Amino acid sequence: MARRMAMTHPIGRALPRRRAVGAALGLALAGGPARGAAPWQPLRPVTLVVPYAAGGTADTLARPLAEGMAQRLGVPVVVENRPGAQTAIGAEAVARGPADGHRLLLSATATLTVNPLLRRDLPYRAEDFAPVALLATLPYAVAVRDGLPAALPDFIAHVRAFPGRVSLGHLGPGSSLHLAGALIAAGLGLAFNEVAYRSDGLAANDLMAGILDAAVLGGPAALAAARTGRAHLVAWTAAARLPGRPEEPVFAEAAPGLVATGWLGLHAPAATPPAAIARLNAAAAGTLHADPLLRERLQDQGLFLAEAGPPAAFAAHLAQERERLAALLARIGLRPGP
Incomplete structure (x- = not known):
């Protein structure tokens, strides 16, 4: 039984910090290969690091995503679960890894929106990553x-x-x-x-x-x-x-304002070549759009696939999410740790 849904994401106002949005959009606009350049091609298997234990919500998306991207890239995409420290262990492994397009992070709300707002001892920075594609909201x-x-x-x-x-x-x-x-x-x-x-x-x-x-x-x-x-x-x-x-x-x-949703996305190390970002974005988008049954199956499980637009759209979404979550943290009284 097909159920179509346009998920309303309770994000905040457009980010007023022109510098942050400008930097994000500038990075994303550079995400395509130069005209006439040969498309980037992976030379070995691509590793998709999932910063959660196997069997959870993130795995529900990671497995079919890896399979579909492998078909489009022509090399295996291997899911590697590296849980712990509110996704920081897996995120650090990708941030410190080679920036050649062969190592990706299945990022989540905690990784690049909550953690940077709450943890001063975070072993990575949001700037250590390049956005590839927004995959899903939930x-x-x-x-x-x-x-x-x-x-x-x-x-x-x-x-x-x-x-x-x-x-x-x-x-x-x-x-x-x-x-x-x-x-x-x-x-x-x-x-x-x-x-x-x-x-x-x-x-x-x-x-x-x-x-x-x-x-x-x-x-x-x-x-x-x-x-x-x-x-x-x-x-x-x-x-x-x-x-x-x-x-x-x-x-x-029961009470106004009790709205909280999350997202799952794809990030690469910040220095990953723009041609690789563009090819990985296309592989992810192709996977999400190719199979309506996958979309319906995931929606039946409470996970709503995004359109997987260009990296620029994902960068703007992240900026809005940081603002929304900063307001939420203030409301519930959570402050950055030591």
């Missing part, structure tokens, strides 16, 4: 184990009745899932016993096993858990109810 969901109230008003009442006793899983302090949970807690006056996981797939496993009471999950992990009948969706963090899922509420119905 809302998050809160799910509960079997036996806990799943209707949104009843869930809120239950958590308020047991402050600090309902366990809530997420991907650790500063992760996009943690920020979504913190926004919900602050907006609704809730207190949880927070538990950190290396991937939302692992959190979903504990949820289904009854070890964890509730969890903030990416769309694919949330829907997969709900389909087992051992976990139940409470609400989404999208701005409005998802088309095709009208029975599932959003937290913004």
Whole structure:
């Protein structure tokens, strides 16, 4: 059953910092090969570093993306999971690696928007990466184990009745899932016993096993858990109810402003040749656009493919996301660490 959706991403106003946008657009506009130049061709397998544990939301996209890009590039694209430190371990490995187009990062909201805002000890800078393509956007969901109230008003009442006793899983302090949970807690006056996981797939496993009471999950992990009948969706963090899922509420119905969504993208080391960036962008875009069934299958799992436009569009999107998340961090009182 096909479900088409134009995902409304709750991003902020256009970035007023002309220098930041100008630099981003300048970098991206240089992303195509010179006229008459031969297209860049990889000489060996390309490694796609996924900074999360295998089996989570990021893997849901990484595997079919690698397969499709391999067909278009003519060399294998190998997925390498390097989780830890809120994606910083995998990101650093790519930032410090060769800038020749053979090593890419499946970047996420935490990598280049949240981490630079929260961590002064970050082992990389946003400027260490060149944007290749925006791949997907995704809302998050809160799910509960079997036996806990799943209707949104009843869930809120239950958590308020047991402050600090309902366990809530997420991907650790500063992760996009943690920020979504913190926004919900602050907006609704809730207190949880927070538990950190290396991937939302692992959190979903504990949820289904009854070890964890509730969890903030990416769309694919949330829907997969709900389909087992051992976990139940409470609400989404999208701005409005998802088309095709009208029975599932959003937290913004309980209190205004409770909207948090994430993104997944493709980045390369900053010094990667523009011709390589252009070829990799085309391979990613071709993969996302070629198979309508892939788009529908991922949408059914709560992950909405982007148009994968030029690097310039991704650079502008990142600038807007940093502004939006800076406002969110201020609202929930999170400040940069030492």
